Amino acid sequence: MDSIQPELFATVLSNVMLEAIPSVVGRVERKATVIGFALLVASARFQSNAKYAGLTGSVLRQLAAMLMDTTVKETKSMADRSIVDGSAPAAAAAAAAATAVATDEDLDSLEIEDTGYQASFARLATLGDIKIDPCPQITDPMVGLGQILKPVQAQIIVAAGPLSDETRECISHAIAQAQ
Secondary structure (H helix, E strand, O other): OOOOOOOHHHHHHHHHHHHHHHHOOOHHHHHHHHHHHHHHHHOHHHHHOHHHHOOHHHHHHHHHHHHHOOOOOOOHHHHHHHHHHOOOOHHHHHHHHHHHOOOHHHHHOOOOOHHHHHHHHHHHHHHHOOOOOOOOOOOOHHHHHHHHHHHHHHHHHHHHOOOOHHHHHHHHHHHHHOO
């Protein structure tokens, strides 16, 4: 990316990718985010470039915040599933059912040629619920983070600069948990 524009990756990392970390939902997605960013920060190429190494602290702060955030985040589809399963309050289920009823005008406006698209979309929508874990060997993101950072912890601590006590404790705990 830097061959296109100098410092482009550092800009995208700090202004886009790091800002998106708090919005990651789902157990598998959060684990993949932690492992991916940990591998990025621990890479020799990242640490050898001063522009990138300067972002180590920001990455670690975001990862620690994600790991310390134990609230359950759910997507719209997860919320919809809870309504169908009956785990949501009856009022919410009734409201969802009321908005899902199609009028006769809506049904009349459907065109026959859309059926091919609808069948393809139905197959894609069904496949969209399948979760593939990109790192099944790592069961706990905290342990995975520690395993990745442990071999390079001396460089990471120097590159990270000043961190809050909570962040430093979270990262130290992750490294201590690594086998």
